[in-house]
Amino acid sequence: MTNNNMHPKVEAFLLRAKKWQEEFYKLREIVIDCELTEDFKWMHPCYTLDNKNIVLIHGFKEYCALLFHKGALLKDPKGILIQQTENVQSARQIRFTNIQEIIEMESVLKDYIKEAIEVEKAGLQVELKKTSDYEVPEELQLKLDENPTLKTAFEALTPGRQRAYIYYFSQPKQSKTRTSRVEKYIDQILDGKGLND
Structure with a gap:
């Protein structure tokens, strides 16, 4: 060498x-x-x-x-x-x-x-999933529909941050847990912050 x-x-x-x-x-x-x-x-x-x-x-x-x-x-x-x-x-x-x-x-x-x-x-690229390819959990969708400010803030996040939230909110099996996760992070989303910021 x-x-x-x-x-x-x-x-x-x-x-x-x-x-x-x-x-x-x-x-x-x-x-x-x-x-x-x-x-x-x-x-x-x-x-x-x-x-x-x-x-x-x-x-x-x-x-x-x-x-x-x-x-x-x-x-x-x-x-x-x-x-x-x-x-x-x-x-x-x-x-x-x-x-x-x-x-x-x-x-x-x-x-x-x-x-x-x-x-x-060969210049090959990995086809990355877009945020739109991820299923938004119902509990998050509900909050976004109820709260236009939250919807605007969520859509203003970078695609990576949106995906991290969608993934994190989707993980629990029970709707109750999913809802509480969404609620816990509303302020953070409104502040334009990602899951781990």
Whole structure:
């Protein structure tokens, strides 16, 4: 591996890693072997092609992972790509719990990375769901219909914020709980704030 490919912040990140250090180094070696440029974004090693993000290496408590930014577009013949949560539209992870798994999967990982590079070169985009594709829960719709100011405020929110609310309000099985969630956030919506602001 040539040194000009190595980003100093990534090196520092890897040296500081208390967990998954060995796994991170191996993943890095595999990714760099696929001729991507190493960068450091969102506090993690990120690998790019012409400044477009291809994969990211990150660690969690239970696993470390290779995150494909446009993983939803990969064919996934091995069925190993994981969607982190149902809100994640584009990215997919391949998870590992030990170095052995990474070593055994090296050639598969390279195939996936190469496909991800081809997807990027072809300029493919993930078709993101629009807010209108989400079903607005009845309890929210009722409040919006009753309160024109609230409706205007909700419609003025960014699509991402609208989706986060719709998703959050839709989760409870009971209508009563859905209603109380909506009521709890009315002021926040009127203030033009998102769910987590």
